[in-house]
Amino acid sequence: MVQEWIGKVKEINHKYSQPRLHMTPLVKASLLALRIYLIILVMILVYKFYLVVR
């Protein structure tokens, strides 16, 4: 079952390995930075949730 899923993920990765849009490294880095920043904000939210529940 797990092997099957790993195979499926590999197949999908291969299928979309040539993205239609070509991004410069700067754009890629900006997108990654935005994602990481948003995840940090969500972690702060989870911390607040913990404070309130406690």
Added chain:
Amino acid sequence: MNGMPAINNRGHTYARIQKSTKKPNRPRPSEICIRHPGEMILEFWASLFYKYRRLIKWLSLYLALAGPGIIVMIADNDAGGITTYAATGAKFGFSFIWFVILLGPIAYVVQEMTVRLGAVTKRGHAEAIFDAFGPFWGWFSLIDLGIVNFLTLVTEFIGMTAALNIFGVPPLVTVIGVSALMIAIVMYGRYWTWEKIVLLFCTLNLIYIPAALIVRPDYNQVMGGLMPAFPYGFNGEVFFFLMANIGTTIAPWMIFFQQSSVVDKGMTEKDIPFGKLDTAIGAIFTILVAVFCIILTGSLLFKPGGTDIESAADAARAIIGSQPLVGTALAIGLFDAGLLGAICISLASSWAMGEVLGWAHSINNKLSEAPMFYAFYFLSLLGAGIIVLLPGAPLVLITLFVQVIAVTLLPAALVFLIVLLNNEELMGKYKNTLFQNVLGFSIILMIIILSTLYALSVLFPEVFK
């Protein structure tokens, strides 16, 4: 040239050009036709009838294509949404009506982009991201969506169980009954039927409008709420409520849902104007419901200094004592909102998974034709239902926090959406205009600023007191 047509070097005849540019001669007096008044009246009625027929044809076409926009916008007023609006009204009265109204055009700008993207690419949003940005960003978005959708689905069950609990229905019965109903709606096997049933539930969501009118609100104070102001200052609580309100009006699941819905319905480029109209009508309804919900709790529960309510169900319980009809309407509305949200969110996840994993993923498919699509749909319902039944879970707090988490993650989804809409190869003449881009990026900036302010207020509460 002696009567011979002049030929230019491209082989076009000047004679033809001259003919087309020649001014028409005025009719000579003998040629002017004096028409009988009866004939003119007949012509007038004929043209009126022709316009009426055209209107009916246009309306029929619109009614056939209407659905995704109205459904996504009204389902946006889900259990979490109604809870947020009820809490906003009880806490701040009518003060933030202007802010909620402002969210209508914002929701339209975002959702209208999904109509164009779906109609032009004929692909759902998850598949479009994988195709355009590759597997890394694709999986990132899909996992984001999966987590936020599941949490939101939990809030829908929280709302539904709390609403029916007012009428003495135990949560277990609600979870089983609602899951069975939702499975039956989807398994009927036709997108068309599913859409019409869901539109019926959408109509019930409008119950807040008459309910708010029954309580006879102070219209002078309501009008005061239309003026942009922050009478309660800038503090963590205000940021939290503003973000929760944004989170209820625009959410990542809506982008995925409407695009997949447009594709499943089979809309094409020529249907885009109808899709836009559908979305605009939906945006008007969603804001009307939100405003009237705030008016309702603002009129009945707000006291100077603000009233904290635990949930929309608590608000309904508090109101039922003095205004049984209004309290009952609030409870029924909350149940309906939860049901609508649950139907759309679970489908948004299933569509997204189906698109990426290559499962058959249309409501038009039978269970035997799309077993994985339906299995995922059932399992997400089951998982969310189980969490709600856990004893001691802080359900109301989960509801409000999920709205805020959803809006915090929204900018990432919006950036991908706008980048996709700017790709000329993909979108052709339907790509974003400069104005649409400015609006889109302004929305992203506003959300990031608010999220940051809220995070800062959590980390440094003394700064925002």
